[in-house]
Amino acid sequence: MADVTQILNQIERGDPAATEQLLPLVYGELRKLANAKLLHEKPGQTLQATALVHEAYIRLVDVDRVQRWDSRGHFFAAAAEAMRRLLVEQYRRKQRIKHGGEMQRVPLLDIVADRAEDDIEALDEALTELAAEDELAAKVVELRYFAGLGHEQIAEFTGVTVYEARKKWTYARAWLREKLSGQ
CATH class of the missing domain: 1.10.10 (Arc Repressor Mutant, subunit A)
Structure with a gap:
């Protein structure tokens, strides 16, 4: 298996096959990072760690934008920032009027099952x-x-x-x- 830094250098040079090699190598660590980010979110967060990892990864290896990472650490720092931005975007989207704005979620009690x-x-x-x-x-x-x-x-x-x-x-x-x- 190739080193993450080498694969990052290949991506930087425009090698499309390198992006496919990178995800399996970094997925576990990205998943841990996503879980850590989601722990600090309010209860009721609908975005799950897997979706956060995939969205962040897509942004990181965007073919249209050439990314430059100095090292493995730089890549994970960029991943953390991408996840943070995704969470902020989701929060802002939920705050829009068309998505409920400032309305509060109220649990629907099961009136049928709770009958005496x-x-x-x-x-x-x-x-x-x-x-x-x-x-x-x-x-x-x-x-x-x-x-x-x-x-x-x-x-x-x-x-x-x-x-x-x-x-x-x-x-x-x-x-x-x-x-x-x-x-």
């Missing part, structure tokens, strides 16, 4: 009302809550796609939450 046994009658009435509005959504709740089936099994049983089963489950939970929290 004495509230089962209220749940039954709500499910009957939901069935009048959206029969499939009510059926999904019955199969998920009372039968304990997963989305794949529900999809197979009802003849819809797994995506549709998940969508109906999400809708029904929100609908039931709204209905049952008003009591």
